[in-house]
Structures are given as C-alpha cells and as structure tokens.
Amino acid sequence: FHLTATCGAFGAAAAAGAVLGLEAAAIAAALGIAGSQAAGSMEFLADGSWTKRFQTGWAACAGLHAAALAQAGFSGPATILEGRFGFLHAYSDGATTAPLAAREGYELMRTSVKPHACCRYMQGPIDAVLALRAAHRIEPDQVERVEVGMLAAGFPIVCEPADAKRRPASVVEAQFSLPFGIAVALARGAASPAEFSPACLRDPTVGGLMERVVGVRDPALDAAFPRAWPCWVRIALRGRPPLEAHIEHPRGDPESFLTPAELERKFRTLASRALPAAALARLEAALAGFPRARSVAPLLAAAIPSGT
Structure with a gap:
C-alpha cells in the first residue's frame, strides 16, 4: 500500500476537523469516515503511472470530505483504527495501538522534508553522492x-527490476529509480525537479552513468531502521583512488533538518511552478503572518493565482 494515500486521509481529516472547530466526538467520526476512503496502491511503480500524484491529492480530498460530513452529523466508526475490521488489522499484521498511546508530543514535529525530488529511499544515497562530488570534483x-548500500525495505522499490530501473521512461519512473537519481546527481550536481525531467531522461551522460550504478542489499543497515535511514556509497574512479561516504540520517530528517533558507528555497522552487512572482510574494507574506492569523482565509486566498 502507498502510505501517503492510506494514512494521508486520516491526517487530512484531523487537520480539517481542527480548522472547522469540531469537538472530539465529531473528529472521531471524521476519522471513521476517512477510514472508509483510505486506499492507495503502489502499482504505479510498474509503469510510472500518475496515480502516484493522484493518491496524494485524493487523500487530502478524502479528509476534507470526512470532516465536512462529520460536521453535518454523519457518523463514522470510533474504532476505525483498532477495531476488528479497522485500519490497523486491514493494512498490517500483528498491529497494536500501544505506540500511539505511549507517544509524547506530536509526530508531525518528527516529519522528514525531502530535499531531493524523488523517493524517500533515494535521499541518503543522493546526499552521499553530492557530498563526494563537491569534495572531490x-x-x-x-x-x-557506483555501489550503493540500501535498506531492504527500499531495495525492491528503487532497485528492482534492475534493467527497468536503468531505463526509466517517465518522470515518475525516474523518481523511483536509484540508478537515475545517482546518475543525475553525479552529472548535474543536483536532484531538484529540474533534474527529474524529460530532458534529463534523454541526457546521454545520465544514461551512461545509470549503467554503472548498482544497488547492494546490506543487512547491517537494516539494524538501525526505521530509527535511522542509513546508507553508504562507494565510487570507483578511473585513475583515482575509490571514494566512500556513509549517511546515517539523510538531509531533511529531524536529526539533520533543513535550514530555514533551504526550506524557503524548496518552497519557492515548487510554488513558482504554479504561481507567478506577484502571487508567490503574496503567499510568502501570508505564510509569514500565519502564526498570528485569526483565520486561514487570507492564506487560502493568497494561494489562488487569480488576480495576478
């Protein structure tokens, strides 16, 4: 299952319920309603289908609908998570709610923010490659x-089947291809949305490098997962000593979080794809003032590109 899609509906329902000012019972109903919409398959990996993007937006939409229905009095099962037919039993084996009850603070504050425009399992390897590239020219x-030590959980997602991963035919396929991510980082010195593009898919330099990238299963890395997402990269060079780098916590993880400047740069890079400069400036101003805002209305209005 695609976790962003299955879990995202619950997160969106909780957030929408809070914005709507729902009481606890209504938020519980919203979560129950969201559970009936929590779905998403990883089969997009087979051919790079756009359902990867669709599922993320649909989860947000499902959460909004769930909160609106709960506000109107629609009921949903309060035991949607732990119940006999609930989410945990439907989507996992041997599930328990104990970790939820034992947690202190908000898990949102431990969310990772990806600096690179690709799969979560490729972030650390790309960090390592970019660091080696910058340090050794x-x-x-x-x-x-290039050998890349990978977590077992990510290996089938970004490394298999090996031949297909070395020949991605679409942007989505490239975003789940370890060979492409490593190759484009080596060739271009970045892994932003600009690098995950049709032009880079056709780049012969990137194509040649992909043939030299090999993912390696390393059980030693799995011992730390999911507390950490470690990896290693070894690069054999013609006429030069080999290079190696190890990453324990990829950039963007809570232990190695992005700086405010890096977050702003990522925001501008992504938002500028949908908003002209004037609208982007208004949205930045609305975001800066949001902690003091009494309503989300100004922020939502600023996110609409009309009137620019």
Whole structure:
C-alpha cells in the first residue's frame, strides 16, 4: 500500500476537523469516515503511472470530505483504527495501538522534508553522492562503478527490476529509480525537479552513468531502521583512488533538518511552478503572518493565482 494515500486521509481529516472547530466526538467520526476512503496502491511503480500524484491529492480530498460530513452529523466508526475490521488489522499484521498511546508530543514535529525530488529511499544515497562530488570534483567520465548500500525495505522499490530501473521512461519512473537519481546527481550536481525531467531522461551522460550504478542489499543497515535511514556509497574512479561516504540520517530528517533558507528555497522552487512572482510574494507574506492569523482565509486566498 502507498502510505501517503492510506494514512494521508486520516491526517487530512484531523487537520480539517481542527480548522472547522469540531469537538472530539465529531473528529472521531471524521476519522471513521476517512477510514472508509483510505486506499492507495503502489502499482504505479510498474509503469510510472500518475496515480502516484493522484493518491496524494485524493487523500487530502478524502479528509476534507470526512470532516465536512462529520460536521453535518454523519457518523463514522470510533474504532476505525483498532477495531476488528479497522485500519490497523486491514493494512498490517500483528498491529497494536500501544505506540500511539505511549507517544509524547506530536509526530508531525518528527516529519522528514525531502530535499531531493524523488523517493524517500533515494535521499541518503543522493546526499552521499553530492557530498563526494563537491569534495572531490568527480567528472562523469571518471566514474567506473557506483555501489550503493540500501535498506531492504527500499531495495525492491528503487532497485528492482534492475534493467527497468536503468531505463526509466517517465518522470515518475525516474523518481523511483536509484540508478537515475545517482546518475543525475553525479552529472548535474543536483536532484531538484529540474533534474527529474524529460530532458534529463534523454541526457546521454545520465544514461551512461545509470549503467554503472548498482544497488547492494546490506543487512547491517537494516539494524538501525526505521530509527535511522542509513546508507553508504562507494565510487570507483578511473585513475583515482575509490571514494566512500556513509549517511546515517539523510538531509531533511529531524536529526539533520533543513535550514530555514533551504526550506524557503524548496518552497519557492515548487510554488513558482504554479504561481507567478506577484502571487508567490503574496503567499510568502501570508505564510509569514500565519502564526498570528485569526483565520486561514487570507492564506487560502493568497494561494489562488487569480488576480495576478
């Protein structure tokens, strides 16, 4: 299952319920309603289908609908998470609610923010490659082989089938291809949305590098997962000593969080794809003032590109 889709509906329902000022019983109903809409398949990996994007938006939509229905008095099962036919039993084996009850604080504050425009399992390896590239001035034609130590959970998602991962045919396929992510980082020195593009898919330098990237299962890495998302990268170079880097916590994880400047840069990079400069400036101003705002209305209005 696609966790963003299955769990996202609950998060959206809780957030929408809070914004609507729902009481606890109504929020519980909203979560119950969201549970009937929590769905999402990972089959988009088979051919790079756009359902990857669709499922994320649909989860948000499902949460909004759930909160609105609960506000109108529609009921939903209060035991949607732990019940006999609830979410935990439907989507996992041996599930328990104990970790939820034992947690202190908000898990939202431990959310990772990806700096690179691709799968979560590729973030650490790309961090390592970019660090080695910057420190040692690696040229693509010097690279003979790149080995990447991977977590078992991510290996089938970004490394298999190996031939297909070395020949992504779409942007979505590239975003779930370890060979592409490593190759484009080596060739371009970045892994932003601009690098995960049709132009880079056709780049012969990137294509040549993909053939030299090999994912390696490493059980030693799994011992730390999911507390940490470790990886390692080894690069064999023509006429130069081999290079190696280890990453314990990828950039963007709570232990290695992005700086305010990096977050702002990511925001502008993504928002500018949908908003012109004037609208983007208004949205930034609305976000800056949001902690003191008495309503979400100004923020929502600023996010609409009309009137620019």
